[in-house]
Amino acid sequence: MISIPSDDQRIVITGIGLTAPNGNNYGEFRESLLAGRSGVTPYEIRYVGKTLAGICDFDELSYQKRKDLRRGTRAGSVGIYAANEAVVDSGIDWENTDRSRVGVYIGVTEHGNVETENEVFELKGFDYDTQFWSHHHNPRTVANNPAGEISLNMGITGPHYSIGAACAAGNAGLIQGAQMLRLGDCDLALAGGVSESVRTFGIFASFKSQGALAEHEDATRASRPFDVDRNGIVVAEGGCIFVLERFSDAKARGAEIYGELAGYAMNSDASDFVLPNPDRQAECVRLAIARAGLTADQIDIVSTHATGTSSGDVQECAALRQVFSESERTCFNNAKSFIGHAMGAAGALELTGNLPAFKDGVCHATINVDKLDPDCALNNLVYGDAREVGNVRYILNNSFGMLGINSAVIIRKL
């Protein structure tokens, strides 16, 4: 028997701000996902040369001055845009909000590589004489930079920090925000994930060395999880930040609620640096479902993590079969097929792309599956076209990452 928590322990999403390679707000993003519109384009970066990436085109000057852009980081700008948009979307009276009671919890896959690479590149022009190394390097590369830039921009004096969680970071940020609200550490949390990784050549070069960087003559078709001809990851940038509140607070102010955090779990593979472990992934998903007081067949949509690598997709499908083999209703989809892998933002973006299903009852598709890999065959894998699935009550979002970090988040319709 699962006890029902009191309203001040129930956490709800009341605002969403985002930028993705195929949309700069909730509505645009969903529209692109339903229309099958990719955000992946040809891209070029130093040393690696021509490749592909998911690039965002939000207006950085919406909430920052040119000087702020010069001083800060791309991850900071992505976060500032998403956080401000989330607050506006929440309808909260921000001017009269006690900013000392606001917490900022931002998931990142990595941070600092872009700035360090740029600085070393600059230093090369000075024969590596470190007296020309920028004094901006440290504040740009400290791990809390993206969250800290948000706090500076929005005058938030409550706690801020980043959560380093590889590609599970978007979910981890959301979970951290919820935990801090439950602990009473803050009254409002800005939580989610960001990524600037498309600006580091190292991530492209490393995936390429690993044989895991996607290539395709048509950029929009390069990210193809579950397809038999998939050949790797498309790196993307993006950000998605939620306004989280206790249900009691949201109800008191009459907030519009996107959904409630019904359950979550994180665990570790403890088995390999990069190869996922389906048994541990399955344990993670089962734990989230159990904590939500549910059974697998009550989950309507699973937003998969699959990145388009040959082994990773198969491993996740094996995990999902373990958990959902008895469930006829559960549908599976994948947002990376549209935007690539937005790294620290991936979990939050991919969850958000599915939240409109609570209202429209549609499971968006997985695109670019021309020939389904038999090893990735799942009952009710939605690919090709979006599918009307009727009343959606529970969405589960998977996000996994290197070093064997696993996360699953379940959102309930209210």
Add this chain to the structure above:
Amino acid sequence: MTAEKIREVIIDILSDIAPDEELGDLKDEVPFRDQLELDSMDFLDIVMELRKRYRVQVPEEDYGELTSMQSTVTYLEPKMQECQ
């Protein structure tokens, strides 16, 4: 480099450091901080740019000389005499 040219260099550096500011009305005798939104990191940017562009070194004990345009130009004139 003449005092006039040094002033132009500083204006050019400031336009990079503070791109949102209107520098046309800058009063040379008034401290930068009374006219522009500049903090300690910005002043370090001025020092760094002088080092990068002209190999001019401004030791920490002399940072106070960069208070206004007038004091900056006066301080830099002997140091940048040979600069092109």
